[in-house]
Amino acid sequence: MSDYYKILGVEKNASKEDIKKAFHKLAHKYHPDKKGGDEKKFKEINEAYQTLSDDEKRSQYDMYGKGFQGGAGAGGFSGFGGAGFDFGDIFRNGGAGVEFDASNVEDLFSTFFGGGRSTRGKSRRGRDISADILISFHDSIFGIERKLNISKVGNCDTCGGSGAKKGSEMVRCKTCNGAGRIIENKRSFLGTFATERVCDKCFGAGSTPKENCPLCKGEGVLKKTEEITVKVPVGIEDGQMIRFSGRGEAVPHGIPGDLYVKIHVEKHPVWRREGENLITNMEIRLTDALLGATHKLKTLEGETDIKIPAGFAFGEILRIKGKGVPNERGGRGDILIHISIKMPKKLSGKEEELVGKLKEAGL
16 A cells, blocks of 8 residues: 655655645656656655645544545545645746646646635626726816716626516526536546536526526626716825726626726826925016015915015925815815016116115125
């Protein structure tokens, strides 16, 4: 009788990690698709690993030996994925004679041994979809509500996604006999293996309508246009996404995907944004900088008076607190005005005389 521990070259008290490392090393060495591989040896290694990597099977093996009920010797593979082993690791560095993509190796063994990436108990999910909205700079700061028409595959409004005619009952699926899944036998170089797949008639539900919905013909889904209300929050930035859970495309007897709306913000001719602050430029005369003045500023919320203090220096910034971008805390950033002074290119005789007097006064 074969000794699984000897096949993997580990002691009887070996840990799961030691068993996995030993299998990794031997599987890489003896895989039939690799140069110098050994199909018979590879089968023995797989059989030993399937048993020793499973706590229950290992316990039964230690007590009763190879012929225990439900063991790997009886074809009861549980799948390599359950033991946390990644078949992709074996082949990602390449190897002579390997004829398939390493990224698909785990899927291949999942098919053979019924484990790995099994879809048992997992709901089917529809496709995520996306849309784009262009809004003004003003609306990006203060928020807006927009209507968006989305063309997609959605649940049938007549039957609510069941696929059944109104008042019609659901009956056992004839294709899968109510199991929701179909067992298929597949042959490989390792032998014949039983695999399961979702029934393509009832999509895993186990039942089908006795009479189909006249609109969707029993599919439960159909192509339609749906109006979505998009509430653009205050302070959103260009390129940000808004997610609508479950508003993507639907699949029969499954979970709808999500809708992602990307926001595009138009540039403003006067204002720009830096975080929670709104920035603009203002040009004033030299006399306004020297003596002070009041200017009109057209903000995003209307016109307001801006007082320029006397003696204002070139490059200084005026700040209006609490008039910037709103935030989720209920507060707002500031308005920052970058002041530049317009210097005259040519002075009249009288202006030169006045400037001369200022110079004499030490200004």
